[in-house]
Amino acid sequence: MGSTAEGVHPPPLTAGTPENLPAAGKAVFEVRLTNFSGPFDLLLGLISKRELDITEIALAEVTDEFISHIRRMQAEHGSWALDEASEFLVVAATLLDLKAARLLPRGEVEDAEDIALLEARDLLFARLLQYRAFKEISRQLAERFEVEGDRYPRDTPLEPAFTALLPDLIWTTTAEDLAALAAAALQPRETVPEGVRVDHLHGSAVSIREQAGLLEAHLRNAGSLSFGELTADAAETLVVVVRFLALLEMFRDGVVSFDQDEPLGELRIRWSGGDEPFPADSIGADYGADFGAGYGPESVGPGTVDLTLQ
Amino acid sequence: MTGTDLDEAAPTGAEAAAAEAFSAAEQPGGLKAALEAVLMVVENPVTEQELAQALAVGVEEVQAMLVNLQQEYDGYTGKGPKSADDPQPRGFELRNVGGGWRIYSRSWFAPVVSAFVLGGQSSRLSQAALETLAVIAYRQPVSRARVSAIRAVNVDSVVRTLTQRALIAAVGTDPETGAVLYGTTPHFLERLGLGSVAELPRLSPHLPGLENLGDYEDTTY
């Protein structure tokens, strides 16, 4: 996938599009899987193969197939680049949630997890539709390229008579200058970073476990602190948010208690967990270990935000 | 310098010389032919302003002549409806694409012409490259990360390919993140036969049900 699909096997536009893949002949389909450039491409391919419209139902229906395909791809390609795999996994996880939600009896949307699932579904849906729009447009571009490619611009070398008229070059470059320029140009450029890319995030990732540990230490020291005091050293809003979430977790586990004398009054947090160290690791079971900042479309990047959180 | 009283005014360059002593309008064929002569040597689509400057006439005049030439090449005389007596279209056409005017061979002669053009048109773009190009075209200026997010795959190598082909170029940096922002080039428009980005096919018909996703669509297409 990724650069392999783009570089070594440039899929011809017509043959490689999922819509044109033969529905029969599974072996052919599997071989061509390498032509899919990303999870959305694969998902659209699966949906169109089953002649379904893109709906919630369609997404739930193709879940198993999607997952078995990424398993197979993984087997065929050995280890993946992490950021590519993670995108597939994020999509797979959302699809699984979707499917699970459909299997369960319909009920009121009550808890945060339900809402999170709805949001994740909508987000996946929106992203998929957006991707499909660009895919369709790219097909139109390809056609235009094709048609316009039949026109050749006049691009003839300048007649010698005119070349001779060019003003004399002002030349101040030395051989050393040139060597320096060559050295700079030939310097290997930054290669594609290995692992998960987070450069599309506006802020840094903040670990809820780490923050819980910090809070624990502060509270054990001071006994009781206001939320303002607990977040006084927070360099960014995200840290404040994460510390707040960490406090909620710690409250649930009964290691802190809150005192608030009047509505909207100052919130004071007291350590009530005794001497046993708080098992901050347990938080990861519910939350991802890290929070990515930003919830705009930009943050929906390759595998950085746990969708169930949103 | 055809012997005038300007001898002591040393010409500062060829331009001055041309402007002072040469009148294109007085040559056989006149200004229109002069315009054609200039169009013969352009390497990229050339703007009406550049042409007007070279001919030392107004932009409106150049515009009128360009349209006139265009029709002439298309075999249309402008004298009433098209008739059998009209001249045949020429083997080339004058087009206003990619921000300027340039002469192209007629598309229907591509099978003959392609044999003579070195390397011909560059090879086809991969699906990945086309998709990336589409996202950049409609979302420009846009960072690689943003394109990656929309396509859900890493686009670094595709962006490199598109840059090398001069279809996109770095057009700035994001003031917040410092990320390089990409946009399409005039060459991109020329290759698609478009005058400007505004002429791209509309994206909205392809986005059913997404009209209200305000936080999702930060640009209106």
Add this chain to the structure above:
Amino acid sequence: MTGTDLDEAAPTGAEAAAAEAFSAAEQPGGLKAALEAVLMVVENPVTEQELAQALAVGVEEVQAMLVNLQQEYDGYTGKGPKSADDPQPRGFELRNVGGGWRIYSRSWFAPVVSAFVLGGQSSRLSQAALETLAVIAYRQPVSRARVSAIRAVNVDSVVRTLTQRALIAAVGTDPETGAVLYGTTPHFLERLGLGSVAELPRLSPHLPGLENLGDYEDTTY
């Protein structure tokens, strides 16, 4: 592909298609326009034989059409002596230079054309041009695509400028890809005051200098 019985014979390329199923004579403008199309966009003059082959007609016919076009461009109809009703000469002319034909801008408009050409020229090389020149100097012989890959930008126009300035020249073609390979010229060495390319300062040893720049293979197109 104008509907023949060749549907199942998949064309292997534009040339094959042209030879098999394409008839230029049936297109608007006919053979003469096809001839114009080629002459208008060829980079180098083409011979009558090449033209005859591409159009699948005899050399005599091509010769006749060439003379006809030449006169047409010159504003001469061939119907008796020149009269005031004759069309005006065009701004371009068809010339037979050294056995080959190509369309050039008309000579009497040279002052306008050179004003236009010089208008866009600087007497200094741009930074982009210098960088490209440096890469070519140290990587020669090298293709444009390769230089593009190294510099991560399109270098077509810069290569053209450097060629016009006689600092680089085409020195051969890649046996595998057929791409034109560029190298520096004696004029370049003269400018730098060097006797040979070997006298260029060495790049620091840790650089992936001249030997193994495997990363920059320009294969992914």
